[in-house]
Amino acid sequence: xxxxxxxxxxxxxxxxxxxxxxxxxxxxxxxxxxxxxxxxxxxxxxxxxxxxxxxxxxxxxxxxxxxxxxxxxxxxxxxxxxxxxxxxxxxxxxxxxxxxxxxxxxxxxxxxxxxxxxxxxxxxxxxxxxxxxxxxxxxxxxxxxxxxxxxxxxxxxxxxxxxxxxxxxxxxxxxxxxxxxxxxxxxxxxxxxxxxxxxxxxxxxxxxxxxxx
Numbered sequence: 001x002x003x004x005x006x007x008x009x010x011x012x013x014x015x016x017x018x019x020x021x022x023x024x025x026x027x028x029x030x031x032x033x034x035x036x037x038x039x040x041x042x043x044x045x046x047x048x049x050x051x052x053x054x055x056x057x058x059x060x061x062x063x064x065x066x067x068x069x070x071x072x073x074x075x076x077x078x079x080x081x082x083x084x085x086x087x088x089x090x091x092x093x094x095x096x097x098x099x100x101x102x103x104x105x106x107x108x109x110x111x112x113x114x115x116x117x118x119x120x121x122x123x124x125x126x127x128x129x130x131x132x133x134x135x136x137x138x139x140x141x142x143x144x145x146x147x148x149x150x151x152x153x154x155x156x157x158x159x160x161x162x163x164x165x166x167x168x169x170x171x172x173x174x175x176x177x178x179x180x181x182x183x184x185x186x187x188x189x190x191x192x193x194x195x196x197x198x199x200x201x202x203x204x205x206x207x208x209x210x211x212x213x
Contacts, residue, residue, distance in 0.1 A: 002146045004099045006060040017047040019199035030188040034175040039188040042079040046071045064091035089114025105140045112136045126168040128189030131158040135197050148204045155201035162190035
């Protein structure tokens with residue numbers, strides 16, 4: 001059955017954590033060029049806290065809420081705040097324990113809406129939103145492909161958005177103080193967000209769910 005429930009989302013988060021942890025040094029190196037140099041550590045801490053919270057929760061809505069608040073409890077600056085807000089927002093959008101493709105798109109839209117309550121950043125500002133916004137849009141635009149196909153499309157969109165940040169001037173965080181010197185460096189938050197969606201695309205196979213694109 002093409003659905004997303006608490007068990008599957010927990011597995012997705014575990015896979016995302018493993019993928020991000022494997023590239024943590026890369027993300028911190030990117031951050032060292034334009035920021036504090038700790039993004040790899042910060043994103044791993046936020047996702048690890050969220051993943052751990054899922055173990056004791058019952059039901060998708062409660063699990064996402066617990067994951068979000070646990071992530072926000074980590075002292076990882078804006079990373080933990082935004083990842084936590086994303087997950088809590090998803091929880092607010094949950095209307096059933098077994099989500100179909102359209103409902104999955106809806107909870108991710110709710111997650112993005114909550115992130116936007118925490119930051120004024122938009123596409124083009126060289127932040128994680130450069131990957132998260134196009135990924136969320138891709139989920140909504142490809143509901144007909146099923147959940148696996150949606151994640152595949154979102155991963156492609158997030159990767160393209162993250163790559164585009166290399167040519168952008170940072171407008172938020174410590175990086176904004178460097179102005180045009182940030183050009184030529186990809187944003188670590190956008191890169192780690194793309195990594196998350198890429199992990200989900202691998203974890204939720206498209207073979208039995210997607211239509212030919």
